[in-house]
Amino acid sequence: MAKRIEVSDLNVYYGAFQAVEGVTLTVEPRSITAFIGPSGCGKSTVLRTLNRMHEVIPGARVEGKVLLDGEDIYGSDIDPVNVRRTIGMVFQKPNPFPTMSIYENVVAGLKLQRKYKRPELDIVVEKSLRGANLWEEVKDRLDRPGAGLSGGQQQRLCIARAISVEPQVLLMDEPCSALDPISTLAIEDLMQELKERYTIVIVTHNMQQAARVSDKTAFFNLAATGKPGKLVEVGNTTMIFNNPTQRATEDYISGRFG
Numbered sequence: 001m002a003k004r005i006e007v008s009d010l011n012v013y014y015g016a017f018q019a020v021e022g023v024t025l026t027v028e029p030r031s032i033t034a035f036i037g038p039s040g041c042g043k044s045t046v047l048r049t050l051n052r053m054h055e056v057i058p059g060a061r062v063e064g065k066v067l068l069d070g071e072d073i074y075g076s077d078i079d080p081v082n083v084r085r086t087i088g089m090v091f092q093k094p095n096p097f098p099t100m101s102i103y104e105n106v107v108a109g110l111k112l113q114r115k116y117k118r119p120e121l122d123i124v125v126e127k128s129l130r131g132a133n134l135w136e137e138v139k140d141r142l143d144r145p146g147a148g149l150s151g152g153q154q155q156r157l158c159i160a161r162a163i164s165v166e167p168q169v170l171l172m173d174e175p176c177s178a179l180d181p182i183s184t185l186a187i188e189d190l191m192q193e194l195k196e197r198y199t200i201v202i203v204t205h206n207m208q209q210a211a212r213v214s215d216k217t218a219f220f221n222l223a224a225t226g227k228p229g230k231l232v233e234v235g236n237t238t239m240i241f242n243n244p245t246q247r248a249t250e251d252y253i254s255g256r257f258g
Helices: 043-048 082-086 103-108 118-131 151-163 181-194 207-213 237-242 247-253
Strands: 006-013 015-029 032-036 060-068 087-090 169-173 200-201 218-224 228-237
Touching: 032 043, 032 207, 043 169, 043 200, 060 151, 060 200, 082 087, 082 247, 103 169, 103 247, 151 169, 151 181, 151 207, 181 200, 181 207, 181 247, 207 228, 207 237, 218 237, 218 247, 228 237, 228 247, 237 247
Parallel strands: 015 228, 032 200, 032 218, 087 169, 169 200
Antiparallel strands: 006 015, 006 060, 218 228
16 A cells, blocks of 8 residues: 655764755655755655655754654554555665575565465565566566576566565666666566556656656755755656756756756
């Protein structure tokens, strides 16, 4: 069941440095929201706060709220591991576990939860690989290393791994930046299928990709070097690209800066 994300007055710090200031936005269920903006403006930082992945960096902390269907994921009684199970993540560079087979890569997250019988795992592996549009390509070599796949296949394997634990939200941090155009198109097509079941948030530097795949677009920017990143505006993608309300958004999209 896809879930709504509501971010309210989010401030993100790494030690004394404030990376992001005052972000407020809502991500609707079963939609794709793209975060765009110049390098260093905080869009990947905000993405990582949505499932508490930023906490792996020493000194990281947040102020404000991130609600998942009304529940604060930073609540004192909330386990970050459960948050990351509910809100999966796919990274910029495909990162299958190099010593594991394709099969083992898909079920790696499941095995952290409890013991499964082989027939149960077989069902999950096929379902997840079909969900990532990879089953037909790998069904006869599931015992081979995941790292032996092409870059685009590896990224789809990572998506299969992410959805195997049945999350409600998928975060994607520049999922196509390391891929060729054909593999990029395959991932973009896959996103459109996945949004029928998941809430998706992507970070991308590719303006054309944001325009092609997202329902909503959020533009982040820096006021000046050393200042925190801020959310400039968020809205329907067509509006953001064709009729933004802020000059900075128009300048970035048109290539006048960034």
